[in-house]
Amino acid sequence: MSVEKLTIKLLGFSAPEMERFSAILALAESRLQQAWQMTTAEDADFFLLPSEQLKASLAADISAARCLFYTDDPAIGNLILSDCHKIPRINSLINVLNHRGAQKTIEITANAEAIPEPASPSSGESAPPAPIESQPAPSANDQPADTANFAPDHGLLSALLEHHATPILIKANTVVICVDPSQKLYYCPLSLTQLIPYFDPGIAPQVKPISVPEMQELVGKAKLPPQPLNNLIWYITFKTSQGRLLQGTAPEDIVRLLHWPDLTIPECGHYAKLAAFMHSNTMRLADIAKTTSYPPASVYDFYNACTVVGMTEKADTVQVHEKVADLKQQTVLRKIRDRLKF
């Protein structure tokens, strides 16, 4: 007996954070052992909270067994790992939800065993309940191992990176994207964040070449504005890297950012400091994380995305632009940043 559908309610999250969680949950759907659904009902199976500190104020009357938390500490198991903007890591989400889903199955199975079968009205004896095999909790070895490196050779990303001389139509599940490679533009009715579920590497898109007049008619009828193709490629790479470094790259590689990414791409604006640092300094990837205090996984996601669109280069020597520490200016900058609440 297994639970097939589980509900989860988010407490203490902003609307954009809930939207991101929903998108990652959709992306993880094919690898989850149960069907998980977000709900606003009070009787949800599980509750997700930003941190344990908030549990007391937000979910005091809910048992800890039904609570899941975010953490940015990879050493803590059974919690959902996230980046600093509370975006769950897909593999972490899958591991935690599958584990909790299995526990729920065991709990329901155990409860079912404890309830005796009602006596048959036609006889004075009650038949013993049939034994039910309990589901073992999945061990860490059962979870799919993280691929060590990220390869942009899957799904929608692969289709976009292939060289095409003429416009193409890409169909990924229900979404259609028109690409004009010569102008480096794409046309799509969905925004970048709405496209997240279609970034799933398991989706095999269909690619169909079309003529320029066909493309113009198509986008004209739908009144779709042109968007920079590199922004789409950047964002898919950023979202699907999941903290893994690009194939052929090592943390010891010395790299530099040649070109700023488009900071208006969703979430990219939060990497302005990293972009500024990598644009001014040539440094080992591992050392960039230590110096800027961005988590290594975030540095790798950002680096991969910039590299795939040709914005980075590797170097032989480290070159650091030594900034003279100006404590007064640093205080001013902190105050401005706090005021902007960016």
Added chain:
Amino acid sequence: MQDSNRIKIVFTGCVGAGKSTAITTISEKSVISTEVKPSEASVIKRKPTTTVAMDYGELTLEGGDKLHLYGTPGQRRFEFMTDLLTKGALGLIVLIDNTHEDPLDELDYYLNLNHSFLLQRPAVIGVTHYDQTIQPSIDDYYDALAERGDPWPVVRADARSLADVKLLLNTLLAILEYG
């Protein structure tokens, strides 16, 4: 005015790019604006009024300090104001209207105008009205900057959007801190 003690950021750029609008969007109090009907022919056909001296807005910081936001006038005959306004500033936001006849020429002009300031302080290029035309593209702006040897980031921005104006300012802070 003791510029060395003032915490200030200056918005500059061509007429109609959105300098006054950007300051109005971010300022916590009513913006002081010095506007008149334009006299330059190139301006008359773009806007009914234009800034003659400067725009001023502010944000209050922790501890009571103020971040002063200044907008330079767009008409070229007031370019002498630029040196006065940028003196002691943390950095420059250069706004370029992408629907201008020659946006890249305008970019060149404002970077040349502020050349001395930019030897010591950073800039962020904000491209406005990009929804109305995507030519020149952001890549074209970067090509123009590369020809000049300038490392500044280029950010699409709507001066009416608080999020976009914050992004411009935050990018400037990022360069000040890490660039």
